[in-house]
Structure formats: structure tokens, C-alpha cells
Amino acid sequence: MPRPIEALIHADALAHNLAQVRARVPDARVWAVVKANAYGHGIERVFGALRGADGFALLDLAEAQALRALDWRGPILLLEGVFEPRDLELCSRLNLWHVVHCSQQIDWLAVHKTHQAHRVFLKMNSGMNRLGFAPAAFRSAWARLSALPQVDEVSLMTHFADADGAAGIAQQVASFVAATADLPGERSLSNSAAVLRHGAVATDWVRAGIALYGSAPDFPEQDIGHWQLQPAMTLRSRLIGLQQLQTGASVGYGSQFVAERAMRIGVVACGYADGYPRRTGDAGGSGAPVLVEGVRCRTVGRVSMDMLAVDLSPVPAAQLGSEVTLWGRGPHSSLLPIDEVAQAGGTIGYELMCALAPRVPVAVSPAD
Numbered sequence: 001m002p003r004p005i006e007a008l009i010h011a012d013a014l015a016h017n018l019a020q021v022r023a024r025v026p027d028a029r030v031w032a033v034v035k036a037n038a039y040g041h042g043i044e045r046v047f048g049a050l051r052g053a054d055g056f057a058l059l060d061l062a063e064a065q066a067l068r069a070l071d072w073r074g075p076i077l078l079l080e081g082v083f084e085p086r087d088l089e090l091c092s093r094l095n096l097w098h099v100v101h102c103s104q105q106i107d108w109l110a111v112h113k114t115h116q117a118h119r120v121f122l123k124m125n126s127g128m129n130r131l132g133f134a135p136a137a138f139r140s141a142w143a144r145l146s147a148l149p150q151v152d153e154v155s156l157m158t159h160f161a162d163a164d165g166a167a168g169i170a171q172q173v174a175s176f177v178a179a180t181a182d183l184p185g186e187r188s189l190s191n192s193a194a195v196l197r198h199g200a201v202a203t204d205w206v207r208a209g210i211a212l213y214g215s216a217p218d219f220p221e222q223d224i225g226h227w228q229l230q231p232a233m234t235l236r237s238r239l240i241g242l243q244q245l246q247t248g249a250s251v252g253y254g255s256q257f258v259a260e261r262a263m264r265i266g267v268v269a270c271g272y273a274d275g276y277p278r279r280t281g282d283a284g285g286s287g288a289p290v291l292v293e294g295v296r297c298r299t300v301g302r303v304s305m306d307m308l309a310v311d312l313s314p315v316p317a318a319q320l321g322s323e324v325t326l327w328g329r330g331p332h333s334s335l336l337p338i339d340e341v342a343q344a345g346g347t348i349g350y351e352l353m354c355a356l357a358p359r360v361p362v363a364v365s366p367a368d
């Protein structure tokens with residue numbers, strides 16, 4: 001029997017979350033953002049459930065090739081554009097749309113030989129200060145790009161820094177609108193947080209990532225229940241050990257957790273080498289929520305490479321082999337949002353999904 005840990009990707013949840021995004025921006029087309037191997041879920045695994053999207057957005061040319069190999073004929077957008085001139089050949093061959101965020105990328109396009117003109121998304125830096133042309137430089141970049149025979153249609157795009165927080169998007173929207181008011185072309189502004197919290201902003205294409213995977217971008221202010229999203233990934237394992245602790249006994253490396261009363265401990269086949277956040281049990285960490293047979297418990301002590309420990313007080317019936325849900329869907333309709341585990345580990349749902357370790361076997365459920 002293999003080690004009992006596994007991840008499940010829920011096709012029904014992905015489709016549900018995509019429908020939730022659509023319902024919030026009914027007039028917009030939706031890019032399903034599948035960068036980082038679909039936020040750790042696997043492009044091949046999510047493709048069936050997300051093929052109702054209007055297009056797929058990602059960064060990596062190999063991931064774009066994987067989508068074309070799955071026979072996706074619709075739009076694919078390279079969110080960071082090309083990294084070197086010869087990437088443009090693949091764009092021509094696979095009909096990839098690409099972001100243009102700096103003048104070097106325009107230089108490369110200007111000398112690119114192609115029979116097929118490219119659809120490009122010209123990116124403005126409206127305040128995030130990562131990629132894009134400053135508002136003052138945007139118009140001349142647009143004019144130069146539009147004049148190229150290699151370019152078919154130019155769309156306009158920007159990315160929000162604070163769509164999930166108190167600062168919001170008003171300033172960046174104002175800066176974008178002021179600099180683009182009389183320019184033609186489709187617009188793409190919103191990420192998941194902007195779709196959920198600021199749905200009304202005028203945009204032809206939204207770029208939804210985290211919401212599709214069932215994590216709230218603005219947790220803990222709101223949770224997935226509030227946004228009616230469902231976890232697309234479950235990480236589950238089983239109890240492989242039981243310990244009866246007497247008062248004063250400790251658990252795990254560094255004896256970080258000391259029992260204040262007699263208690264029963266379960267040892268779970270899951271550790272940081274599976275992608276579980278070690279910080280949940282580090283000095284000062286007060287453990288993380290976990291479900292044992294669907295009952296909410298807490299981890300205790302340090303997380304090891306391959307194991308972690310759980311206080312079984314809330315679930316006296318637990319035994320060797322009991323099912324443990326690290327995040328996602330548990331038995332008896334129980335639920336543990338990944339955001340709660342991420343918070344206990346001092347991180348965000350995005351990072352935990354992306355960090356699911358290659359050694360964890362992954363299955364799609366229901367199988368498609």
C-alpha cells in the first residue's frame with residue numbers, strides 16, 4: 001500500500017467557481033489564469049472543468065504548448081509576454097496572444113518575421129510598479145505598436161496592487177482611464193479580488209486565478225463561504241500512529257508542544273516535504289486547524305518532513321487509519337478552507353496550492 005497521502009482536484013468545484021466569476025461580471029469574457037501549473041492543481045487536470053472559459057492566461061511557453069496539445073484552439077495569453085525574440089516564433093506558430101510591457105518587446109516584434117499578425121495586450125503600469133509602461137509613455141508605445149505590420153489588434157491592460165485590500169482600485173482605474181480614454185481596443189483590468197470586490201469596473205476581459213481554485217483573495221476579511229466559492233483541491237491523509245501523552249510529555253522535534261493534561265495524539269502521514277507549512281508548528285505557532293474524520297482538531301508541535309501530530313481530544317473515536325483532511329473537502333460534508341491553514345502558517349492560500357509537493361499523488365474527482 002502506498003503512503004496514504006493524496007490530493008484530489010475537484011472538477012465540479014472548478015466549474016462552479018468559474019460560474020461564480022461569470023455571474024459577477026456577466027458582460028466580461030473570462031481568462032482562466034493557469035500559470036504555475038494551474039496554481040499547483042495541474043493544467044491537464046483542470047482543463048476539462050475550465051474549458052468553458054473564454055481563454056487561458058499563463059506565463060510559461062511550455063504551459064501554452066501543453067494547452068495546445070490538449071487541443072485548446074481558443075485564446076491563450078502570455079501574461080508577461082515573451083522573454084526573448086525567438087519566443088515570438090512560437091507565438092506565431094501556436095497563435096499565442098502576448099502582453100507587451102516594455103519597449104524591448106516592441107523592438108523584437110518590429111524585426112519578427114511572421115505571416116500571421118499577433119494580438120497583443122499592451123500593459124500599463126498604473127501604480128503596481130512591476131511591469132508595464134508608465135501612463136506618460138503609454139500612448140507612444142501604443143502608436144508604435146499599432147503601426148507594426150506584425151501586430152493585428154492591440155488591447156489595453158493593467159494590474160491592480162490592492163484589489164483585495166482597503167486601498168482598493170480607484171486610483172489605478174483613474175490613472176488607466178485618464179491615459180487611455182480615446183484609445184480603441186479591448187480592456188483587461190480585473191484579477192479575482194477586483195471581480196469579487198469591485199465587479200462593476202468596466203473591463204472586456206477579467207483575469208481570474210485564485211477564485212477559480214476556491215480561495216478567498218481577501219481572507220480573513222472574507223472567506224470562501226462569503227464569496228460562494230468551493231475548494232478545488234483537497235489534501236488528505238490518514239493517522240498512522242497514536243500516542244497517549246501524560247501531563248508534561250512533549251511531541252515532536254524540539255519538544256515544542258508540552259501536554260498540560262493527559263491527552264491522545266494522532267500522527268498523520270503528512271509533513272513539510274508534502275508541501276504542508278512547517279511554520280504552523282514552529283516556535284510561537286499555535287498549530288493549524290485539521291479535520292479528523294471530518295471533526296475539527298488542531299495540530300500540535302513541530303511539523304516534521306513526513307509527519308505531523310494532532311490533538312485528538314475532539315474526536316475520541318479516531319483510530320489508526322482514520323481519515324485526516326489537511327485542507328479542502330472532508331467526510332460528512334465537512335470543509336476546511338485552505339485559507340485557514342495558510343493563515344496559521346503565516347502565508348496565503350496561493351502559496352500552499354503552488355507548493356503541493358511532487359511526491360503527493362494527485363487524482364481528479366470526479367474523474368473526467
Ligand SMILES: *Cc1c(COP(=O)(O)O)cnc(C)c1O
Nearest residue numbers: 033079159191192207208209210
Ligand atoms: C496571476 C495574475 C492574475 C490572477 O490573479 P488572482 O489574484 O489569482 O486572480 C491576473 N493578472 C495577472 C497579470 C496575473 O499575473
